[in-house]
Amino acid sequence: MTTIRQRRVGKGTEAEDQPSEETNVKPDGKFLSDPTGGKLWNILSITVGGIVAISLGLLTSVYVATLHENDLWFSNIKEVEREISFRTECGLYYSYYKQMIQAASIQQGLHGLVYDNKTESVRTINILERMNVYQEVFLSILYRILPIQQYLEPVYFYIYTLFGLQAVYVIALYVTSWLLSGTWLSGLLAACWYITNRVDTTRVEFTIPLRENWALPFFAVQIAAITYLLRTHLQPIQERLTLMAVFIATFLFSLTWQFNQFMMLIQALALFILDSLDMLPTAKVTWLCVIQISGLLLVCVLQFFNSMILGSLFISFNVSVLIAKTIQKNLKKGGLLNRLGKLILHVLLVLGLTLLINKFIKKILNLESDEHIFKFLKAKFGFGATRDFDANLYLCEEAFGLLPLNTFSRLSSTLLFYAYGFVLFLLTIAAVIVAFRNLSGSYQVQLKEKMEEYTVTLKPDAAYSLVHTVLFGCLALSTMRMKYLWTSHMCVFASFGLCSTEVWKLTLKCLHLYTSQRTQVIRYSVPIITLLYISFKFWPGIMDELSELREFYDPDTVELMNWIKSNTPNTAVFAGSMQLLAGVKLCTGRTLTNHPHYEDKNLRERTKQIYQIYAKRSPSDVYRILRSFGTDYVILEDSICYERRHSRGCRLRDLLDVANGHIMDGLGENEPDLKPSLYPRFCEEIIKNLPSYTMHFTRVFQNKTFHVYKLAKHK
Numbered sequence: 001m002t003t004i005r006q007r008r009v010g011k012g013t014e015a016e017d018q019p020s021e022e023t024n025v026k027p028d029g030k031f032l033s034d035p036t037g038g039k040l041w042n043i044l045s046i047t048v049g050g051i052v053a054i055s056l057g058l059l060t061s062v063y064v065a066t067l068h069e070n071d072l073w074f075s076n077i078k079e080v081e082r083e084i085s086f087r088t089e090c091g092l093y094y095s096y097y098k099q100m101i102q103a104a105s106i107q108q109g110l111h112g113l114v115y116d117n118k119t120e121s122v123r124t125i126n127i128l129e130r131m132n133v134y135q136e137v138f139l140s141i142l143y144r145i146l147p148i149q150q151y152l153e154p155v156y157f158y159i160y161t162l163f164g165l166q167a168v169y170v171i172a173l174y175v176t177s178w179l180l181s182g183t184w185l186s187g188l189l190a191a192c193w194y195i196t197n198r199v200d201t202t203r204v205e206f207t208i209p210l211r212e213n214w215a216l217p218f219f220a221v222q223i224a225a226i227t228y229l230l231r232t233h234l235q236p237i238q239e240r241l242t243l244m245a246v247f248i249a250t251f252l253f254s255l256t257w258q259f260n261q262f263m264m265l266i267q268a269l270a271l272f273i274l275d276s277l278d279m280l281p282t283a284k285v286t287w288l289c290v291i292q293i294s295g296l297l298l299v300c301v302l303q304f305f306n307s308m309i310l311g312s313l314f315i316s317f318n319v320s321v322l323i324a325k326t327i328q329k330n331l332k333k334g335g336l337l338n339r340l341g342k343l344i345l346h347v348l349l350v351l352g353l354t355l356l357i358n359k360f361i362k363k364i365l366n367l368e369s370d371e372h373i374f375k376f377l378k379a380k381f382g383f384g385a386t387r388d389f390d391a392n393l394y395l396c397e398e399a400f401g402l403l404p405l406n407t408f409s410r411l412s413s414t415l416l417f418y419a420y421g422f423v424l425f426l427l428t429i430a431a432v433i434v435a436f437r438n439l440s441g442s443y444q445v446q447l448k449e450k451m452e453e454y455t456v457t458l459k460p461d462a463a464y465s466l467v468h469t470v471l472f473g474c475l476a477l478s479t480m481r482m483k484y485l486w487t488s489h490m491c492v493f494a495s496f497g498l499c500s501t502e503v504w505k506l507t508l509k510c511l512h513l514y515t516s517q518r519t520q521v522i523r524y525s526v527p528i529i530t531l532l533y534i535s536f537k538f539w540p541g542i543m544d545e546l547s548e549l550r551e552f553y554d555p556d557t558v559e560l561m562n563w564i565k566s567n568t569p570n571t572a573v574f575a576g577s578m579q580l581l582a583g584v585k586l587c588t589g590r591t592l593t594n595h596p597h598y599e600d601k602n603l604r605e606r607t608k609q610i611y612q613i614y615a616k617r618s619p620s621d622v623y624r625i626l627r628s629f630g631t632d633y634v635i636l637e638d639s640i641c642y643e644r645r646h647s648r649g650c651r652l653r654d655l656l657d658v659a660n661g662h663i664m665d666g667l668g669e670n671e672p673d674l675k676p677s678l679y680p681r682f683c684e685e686i687i688k689n690l691p692s693y694t695m696h697f698t699r700v701f702q703n704k705t706f707h708v709y710k711l712a713k714h715k
Contacts, residue, residue: 045184046184048184049178049184049187050184052174052184052187052188053170053171053174053175053178053184053187053191054167054171056170056171056174056188056191056192056195057166057167057168057169057170057171057174057191058167060166060167060169060170060191060194060195061163061164061166061167062163063195063542063546064163064166064198064202064204064205065159065160065163065205066546067205067545067546068159068163068205068206068208070546070548070549070550071205071206071550072085072550072551072552073549073550073551073552074159074552076551077551077552078558079155080558080561080562080587081552081554081558082155083098083583083586083587084552084554084557084558084561084583084587085552086208086209086583086586087207087579087583088578088579088582088596089210089579089582089595089596089597090207090208090209090210090582091209091582091583091585091586091587092119092582092585092586092595092596092597093131093133093136093209093210093211094136094158094209094586095582095585095586096113096127096131096133096136096137097133097136097139097140097154097158097209098154098586099112099113100113100136100137100140100141101140101143101144101154106141106144109137109140110137113126113127113128113133113137114126114127114128117591118585118589118590118591118592119585119591119592119595120592120593120594120595120603120606121573121591121592121593121629121630121631122629122630123602126304128302128303128304129303129304129305129306130306130597130599130600131258131597132211132255132256132257132258132260132303134255134256134302135214135255135256136209139157139158139161140154143157158208158209159208162204162208162209162213162214163204165213165214165217166202166204166217168217168218168220168221169202169216169217169220169488170191170194170195172217172220172221172223172224173187173190173191173194173220173224173488173489173491173492174187174188174190174191175187175224176190176220176223176224176227176465176492176496177189177190177491177492177495177496177499179224179227179228179231179461180227180461180462180465180492180496180500181495181496181499181500182499182500182501183499183523183524185499185524185527185528186495186496186498186499186500186527187495188527188531189494189495189498189499189527189530189531190491190492190494190495190496191491192531192534192535193414193416193490193491193494193495193534194488194491195542196414196534196538196542197410197411197414197416197487197491199410200407200410200411200483200484200487201484201487201488201491202216202484202488203484211256211257211258211259212257212259212484214256214257215252215253215256215257215260216484216485216488218249218252218253218256219249219253219263219485220488221245221249222246222249222250222253223468223489225242225245225246225249226246226288226464227461227464227465228242228461229242229243229246229284229288230280230281230284230459230460230461230464231459231460231461232459232460243287243291246288246291247291247294247295250264250291250292250295250296251295251298251299253295254295254296254299255299255302258597258599260296260299261296261308261309261312261313261314261315262314263485264292264296264314265312265313265314265317266471266472266475267292267468268289268292268314268317268318268321269317269471270464270467270468270471271285271288271289271464272285272317272321272350273467274460274463274464274467276331276343276346276347277435277438277439278332278435278438278439279431279434279435279438279458279460279463280460280463280464281460282325282332286322286325289318289321289322290322292314292318293315293318293319296309296312296314296315297309297315307365307367308367308599310361310365310367311358311361311362311365311367312358313354313358315361316353316354316355316357316358316361317350317354319353319357320349320350320351320353320354320357321350323353324346324349324350324353327349328342328345328346328349330342331343331346334441335440335441336439336440336441339439339440339441340439343439368601371601375388375390375391376390376391376394376395376400378391379391379392379395380394380395380400380478387658387659388659389608389655389656389659390598390604390608392650392655392658392659393652393655395650396646396649396650396655398480399479399480399481400479400480400481401479401480402477402478402479402480403476403477403478403479403480403483404480407483411487411490413537414534414537414538415530415533415534416490416491416494417490419494419495419497419498419530420490420493420494420497422497423493423494423496423497423498423500423503424466424469424470424493424497426497426503426506426507427458427462427466427497427503428466428470429456430456430457430458430502430506431458431463431466431467433456434456434457434458434463456506457502458502459502462496462500462502465489465492465493465496466493468489469486469489469490469493472485472486472489473486473490495527498523498526498527498530499523499524499527500523501519501520501523504519504522504523505519508522556703556704556705556706557583557705557706559703560635560701560703560705560706560708561583561584561587561588563701563708564584564587564588564590564708565587565588567700567701568588568590568632568633570589570590571591572590572591572632572633573590573591573592573593573629573630573631573632573633574590574591574592574593574631574632574633574634574635575592575593575594575610575613575626575629575631575633575634575635576593576610576613576634576635576636576637577611577635577637577640578594578595578596578598578607579596580635580637581593581594581595581635582595582596584635591630593606593610593626593629593630593631594606594607594610606629608656608659609625609628609629610625610626610629611652611656612625612656612682613626613634613636613682613683614636614640614641614652614653614656614681614682614683615653615656615657615660615662615681615682616657616660616662616677616679616680616681616682617660617677617679617682618678618679618682618692619682619685619686619692619693619695619696619697620692620696622682622696623696623697623711623712626711627711631711632710632711633700633708633709633710633711634697634708634709634711635706635707635708636683636686636706636707636708636709637705637706637707638704638705638706638707639705640652640653640683641653641681641683641684648664648665648666648667648668649664649668653665653681657674657677658671658674660677661673661674661675662674662675662676662677663675663676663677665681686707686709687707695712696711696712696714697709697710697711697712698710698712
């Protein structure tokens, strides 16, 4: 089991980027030309803001890289230990980068990925189709063609690239907040909140190759581009360039993460809601829908027409939205009741078309790759209990459970959650008022002119940010693993609100304290005070964290990997847990029976069969199953066989027992139709070396954690 141990060694105020509407206006309403001093001050402000953004991005990269080095002593440990530190699916993804680096040529490396027969035994699969590993391919090619081999090891080129993307991530968050509020002070606050809430905003320093660490920086860039696109009075050339930026960011985000379709579906839902409520320009929403579909379809082509993408709800939903827009052209005309009726019909039409199109595509493609996700969602939200092994495997993982309450106490300690709640409350009220006004359409022009000073408004970019954070907040609350999509945007949303003229103007008007000067003072003083508080409270802790030195320590796994490399043929096939086998492939290059990339129905069935080594099955049954997948060696782990991390009902052996119709071990209730097994648990009995086991399995390696058995080759 991998652990970490202690090392045993000695040792302002600035102008807005957009001038206010009241600036340089004569009493008669005519605009004066900008004074030279104002232009220079504006240029200076943008320059300083840009320098601060880049500096904070680079500092964040150095910060997480230092934490990674301090935590593992990465520069001092052996190569096998470095590779073991890429746990579970991280090791699997990195193995393809290593495979491409070690290939005789780029062409041979690509051929090995397209016709791969080592990731799943007795099967040849296309890795580029099944997995999102184009980033590993690109990096490996870049490493091969750049003259850096003598100065930089491949592993450092890889991890430094990921840490470098953190700079892109922070800069994108900074720019988004700046665009929303009009002041780079907001971006500074967003970046500081991202860093001080690192535990809840990123996990890049200990799960480096994870797909989300590649994808989320591009997602943040896309959100920044959308925020800019939704501004009013953009020139045509600005719109075209921004749409191009949105497309590129969408494409890169989709290319680097297998969960892209689900994130894009939520984003598409946000755009659909706002467009239906007339809070966004319809033309821009249509363009964004087309760009989203185009980006994902291009990824589909690069992934050799991956059927899971074609059959995604996202594609069906966006196509349905575009069809519904064509059918219902007069959706935004009429009074309140008329509009509400049309809106309800519009929503029903879109949902109906989505389900119809999606079912049709899946029927044509015979698609079942994502059925485990819908089984999981059905069971998670209480639509009936399930004995499905795959669904229960997700349900019992903490990462797929509800967001823990202690998350909010951590976010509150930096004042982030308090600021977020305050801004969310005010903008939600504003959004409801604006939506009602848009739907009613009953204001007369004269009344509008009289009430103009008091009318609540919400800019399109702020409206999008609001709905985005609400929808991704719901996702994070329901599934802890997805909190990183929410918490990073929470930093943007809260900082924008504290620096927003509109938010403070609305607040002060409600309290009958509004003046223009007071609004400006508050919008700058509150974030500055917040920054000072964060600095004084968290700077000492960050320094202590950076000075704490630890060391990677996992001797049992290192011993196992070294034994496999030294004592088994290169063509040997290994069976075991998904997480461990990813490390076996990376460290030894041996062939696997199964692996952690779970988005394939055949692989899920195969994994369930392999896991019978932890179930109550006869030795002959287990032997027959393992040999059907060409297994030469099987690795048993005490940490799984005698698991105590999960409670009864969620241990892997319990999930297998229930799926097999057997009573679970230990005290507690069982469902009435479960029966006792005729056989003891395989992983417990095999260590007794009984004749019925030794005729099929011979123990060839053992330490405190692992037991390796070689399968007999009966004729």
